[in-house]
Amino acid sequence: MIKSLYVRTVLVFVGVVIVSLILAFFLATKLYSNSIKSMGEEQLIESGKRIIMMIQNAPEAKTASTLREATGNIMLTPVFQVKIVDERGAVVKYSRGVDPNAQLPITSEQYEHVISGGIYRGVVDLHPRETHGSELMLIGLPFEFREQPYALFISPELNELFDIFRRVMLTVLLSVLAMGSLLILLASRFIVKPLQRLTRATKRMAQGDFGIVLQTKRKDELGVLTASFNEMAGSLRMLDQMRSDFVNNVAHEFQSPLTSITGFTKALRTKPMDEAGRRHYLTIIEEESQRLARLCSNLLRLSVLQQDRQPAHPASYRLDEQIRRIIIASEPQWSAKGIEFDLDMPDMTIYADEDSLDQVWHNLISNSVKFSKDNGTIGITLAERDGTAVVTVRDYGKGIPPEEHQHIFTPFYKVDKSRDYAVKGNGLGLSIVKRIVELHHGEISVASVPAKETAFTVTLPLQPDERRS
Known part of the structure; x- marks a missing residue:
């Protein structure tokens, strides 16, 4: 079994090229043979007419009483096989061309058609008794000499021409096959080499690298x-x-x-x-x-x-009342530090999982209380914007450095690198908050000025987006 992609690529290409070249050879032979045949017929007719004119205008023709006498000293071109037949069917003149053993058989139907004044276009089989005879183009032209009708049959010596054409075609196509195979051997290595590198790298990755x-x-x-x-x-x-x-x-x-x-x-x-x-x-x-x-x-x-991929138990409820309830539930924490709340929350209904969002507001408010200064203020605003609820929880405490913003939602990440356990927390709260907001197809962001303030903004769709469900 061939398992190498390189070998498969080469074999497929060579196979495709061989099939294409075979088809191209037969198609080219067919097309050019037809073209040569079409052009040859016209040229044969012109050549036959020139032979007739040459016979009629020869000096011997003026004194000869018969066509045989007139053509006695005329040497016909060896490029063609020429046969001249009189009205009785007798051969007056015959030129065998380059092949002295070739015969130019003329049937009675062909003879009668031409002697009666028609022009014949067709083929003749030089070896009719053989299974695979050699067919040649045949043109028959009528003419008169001394008011006597004659038929001139002319056939070209195209066997060698076609053989040369076939040899040239085979040479060209085999050269293409050889050069193409050599080039695909080189090109396939260029194509397969990156895949081999990827394979080796994948194996290393599977081992933990x-x-x-x-x-x-x-x-x-x-x-x-x-x-x-x-x-x-x-x-x-x-x-x-x-x-x-x-x-x-x-x-x-x-x-x-x-x-x-x-x-x-x-x-x-x-x-x-x-x-x-x-x-x-x-x-x-x-x-x-x-x-x-x-x-x-x-x-x-x-x-x-x-x-999870979506909220567990979504339902419609008042978002502003939920946040107020969480603030009241957290009273022991913020009242112990003397913190006051500045609320701006109009009535607003949202379709979401109330239990999950309870944890969001509880974490954000608890963090604000935890990092706010004593006797400080926490501001919470609620607004509607383009079909979404925008909740901002702002405290005026120690703040978060700008370089820490992208990490605070990572599990176990703490801005305080010393892990001060006097400040309760394990670095999972904001990770949970972010995941709950994402499940509701919302967004959470942070903006902070160190030693001045920190604001977390949560944006949630008021109604479920059917395109996301």
Whole structure:
């Protein structure tokens, strides 16, 4: 079995070329034979007329009493076979051309047609008794000499001409086949070589090497394929890095509370302490356990959201009332810091999954409370724009540096690189928010001025877009 693309390409090309050349040979032979035949008939007629004029105008013709006497000293051209027949069917003159063994048989029908004044156009078989005779063109012309009717039959010696033509055609076509085969051997290597490079690179990628990059200057389909391969390798490289970072982040997030729980549990078991100290250690253990529970819950929530393709339970409800409810539910957090809310939210109805959006507003408001200054203000605006609801949550706290904007929605990413656990959070909240907004075919963006303010803007369609469903 032929498995190599290179061999297949060469064989297919050579096969196509051979079939094409065979068809071209027969087609060219047919076309040129017909053209030669058409041109030959006219030239034969003209040649026959010149022979007749030559006979009639010869000096011997003036004194000869018969055509035989008149043509006795005339040497007819050896290019043609010429036969002159009188009215009784007797051969007056016969020139055998270049082939002395050739015969020019004339049938009675051909003779009678010409002797009666007609012009004959047809073919004659030089060897009628053989299975594959040699057919030649035959022209018959009538003329008179001494008021006696005669028939002149003329046939060209075209066998050699056709043989030469066929040999030339075969030589040309075989040369084309040889040169074409040589060129396709070289061209196929040029075509297949990038595919071989891609195959080797794919095998390396299957073994976990995502750092491979293929260089190419081609602009054709193979160049596009190579560019697509590089894009795929880059995406896999990024996914592999994200997977590694994700594992490291999960390990880090779990390690810290587990270390605390283990340490304080050991202290409770081995160190003597009063009731107040014991309660303090138990409180820390409880808080760390709750942090682990929140982390597990958020990881599970993010995993489920990544698998979803649309909101779970969409329905129509009042968006402004939902946000007010979340603010009231968060009162213990913002009232402890003396934060006030500046609300601008007209009545607005939206078609969405209310439970999922609860988590969006809860995360955004909790983050604003967490990073706002004491006795500060949080502004929330709600507006309708081109069939969408635009919600902006703005706080006036520490802000986010511009270079961090593109990373804050990445799982486990924290602007605070020191991972200050005094500020509760595991870096999953904004990732969950972004995924929920995307499931609703919306957008979320951030604008921030460090040490001044931060604004998160969420844009959601008020009604489901049928084209997206």
